[in-house]
Amino acid sequence: MSIPAENRTVQTYAGVKPVDASRLFVASCLALLVTSLTFALRAKIEGVFHESFGLTREEIGWAFGPAFWGFAVATFLGGAIIDQVKTRNVLRIAFVCHLIGLVVLLFAKDKTLLFAANVFIGFANGSVEAACNPLVTTLYPHDKTKMLNRFHVWFPGGIVIGGVLSWLLISQLNLPWQALTAVLFLPLALYGWLFFGETIPETERVTSGVSYRDMFRHVGAPCTIIALVGFMIFATSLPIAIDFNAVSTWIVLGLVVAAIVVESLVVNKTSLLFPFMVFCMFLTASTELGTNQFTGALLEKTGIDPIIVLVAVTGVMALGRYFAGPLVHGLSAVGVLLASALISAVGLYLYSIANSPGSTLFAAIVFAVGVCYFWPTMLGFVSERTPQTGALGLSIMGGAGMVATSFVLPIMGHSIDTAGPQQTLRFMTVLPVILIAAFVLLAWYLRGRRAGNAH
Template sequence: MSIPIENSIAGTQVAKPVNASRLFVASCLALLVTSLTFALRAKIEGVFHDSYGLTREEIGWAFGPAFWGFAVATFLGGAIIDQVKTRNVLRIAFVCHLVGLVVLLFAKDKTLLFAANVFIGFANGSVEAACNPLVTTLFPDDKTKMLNRFHVWFPGGIVVGGILSWLLVSQLNLPWQALAMVLFVPLALYGWLFFGETVPETERVTSGVSYRDMFRNTGAPCTIIALVGFMILATSVPIAIDFGATSTWVVLALVLVAIVVESLVVNKTSLLFPFMVFCMFLTASTELGTNQFTGALLDKTGIDPLIVLVVVTGIMALGRYFAGPLVHRLSTVGVLLVSAIISAIGLYLYSTAGGTGATLFAAIVFAVGVCYFWPTMLGFVSEYLSKTGALGLSVLGGAGMVGTSFVLPIMGHSIDTAGPQQTLRFMTVLPVILIVAFALLALYLKNRRGAGTH
């Protein structure tokens, strides 16, 4: 599939095709590298705990940059992608992936592990910042469907990583570094595929939405960026946050007031995008936080955590590939609401599972629940808040990752002190909140359609 675009050469306008199929495959390979880094971390989490002597809390801290680095890259990429061009953001992703993986190969303490995850996180975020708007530009009539197909390669990559981990480390008894070396193969492939192709302008540019309007339509960009910045600070330089303290809730209330004022008074737009950012904190933490600590959470259930991870991510990959009919039947918000309900049930079953069969069943339910969260959240913003452009998609993706980086040390501390089952019960609260949030969102959209707006 090729898309003709206009390019100026020697003062004349000539048609230069964009190879949509090749760009989509390259995007999928870039996301595959991203997901393989998640699978790799899930494997080495036990190595750094058992062999290198790190506590779960220290590991959570060292893993944090993989998430907040992602957030920094997506926020920055979304803001400047139209100035520096998508192809250059992809080049940054390639270089940072390369540097991060090389540093990781030599990591044996929390400092080098932290540094490696800074580069890897920034690379992963650059992939998300560039590829999400690229996919919506390439397939403007099938945004949610193709975003789901693109994001097949996140859980799909974890399945591939899980199988490779079992084969190379568990069966062939190779060191974990052998697994890390495998990532250089798809890295080289996506670099080759991208760098030989013409990458089109983003949808925001082609549709004529101004740069200023893109920022304005995110509602409260200044407050959101400040909030995310604080969360990054709290995870990279541990700050004691007591959720039982009155001062914490006062600060949260002030943040909410600032978002309302900036959205409704300053930018004179709705609170819909900030609301979706809040939901993304929870959806991403439910999915990624749980999967990142699979080994520790299921350590005493009698089943290999790697099997559970492969089952969960395999179901997610299949579900995302065939998401199109489900989205058309239930609507985007309907999919999110049903996902929240099933996720809550799955996490509760996880927390009560005592044997192999019960754990596998809980894993299947959980996988079905979290399957559509990430791409459908992006699809919602692309469909209902299209004027937010690449920035909207990037801010949403970044919020998801920084929310996860925020919750990981909390989860690690809870596993160390309260145990896996109590931690899973704590995590169940997140999708329960989402059930209420998505029900309210469905009601809001129904009323808005009744008023004749979209």
């Protein structure tokens, strides 16, 4: 959680009271640590609820869904109202929902209580994302992508910590899974103490003078995007799957694309860059989070403890994000994203053919290098290239990523139950392959725009 010396303390833009950037950054990292520990916890208890409580993998995918679409609801709502209700109040909501969600989880023994616990946890995690991403970009306006990567170290870092704690408490000390849940109350109490009572600055959108109306307009197609995500949340909250073989499904998707184009270019008269990045976020998040949430089920026949794989993957991701600064400056954000898509596709394919502990661990490391930079670099790109979208833009990106994951989890669970883990991994490989084409197109578009500006 180290901070450049020149950024340790900044002034509020109103010039009234100094802001302790170091304390706020550490508190943000701890809040994200709690978020990531809930992911590690779900990866561990997935097997418990399947084996001890008799839930199918599809039912578990449904019960885990609120952790993602609840995240999306909170992120979208937080991004839209954060400047009205203030960042500190969004953080208070996060704290209370984390507390309630963890208490409910301690008593969960069926899919209903597991579902309810994940509603609160998902809403808390989304509130953390809605508040802390714009807070970090406000505190460090000249190092957005670097500091967002450093902030997001604590997502994979927390999963590493959670994996080690899981191995120690459950595998070695034979404690019940509730002991692992109880550990989360410690960083929860600490981030609450660090945030509360501290001066928190206004978001960058407010301080730069961009109006609330302009923030919505620069999102491009806010109404269509929010409606689409709302439909996805509704679909994933029901224990049914979308039929992608139906012609009607593809007709609806075509109408959504047409609506986005019309709302962006005709109504709001902005580019399609932000909606395009939302589409990419659907795929990057599903590739990373969907695979990691079903690590145990996907790798149960490879002869290696899934927790070892999870710790290896997230450990590589944490190191990569911490040292992301030189890489982003050397390759550019788009170059990093394209390389990530290529490597993650290779990693997923290697996962699908791995049949021994050694080959599985190697595939895990390749996959980790691939997905390492996806989430923070996507956010950094949007913050730098479309700054007028403000906190709403960052929130829509984070929410879209999470709701896409909740959408893909039941599909993955059904595929694992019916087709098996190897076929499911091959199916998931399609996502980064699409991203390769998307990021090549993005690089071409940006190069053309730079050439146009030069003239």
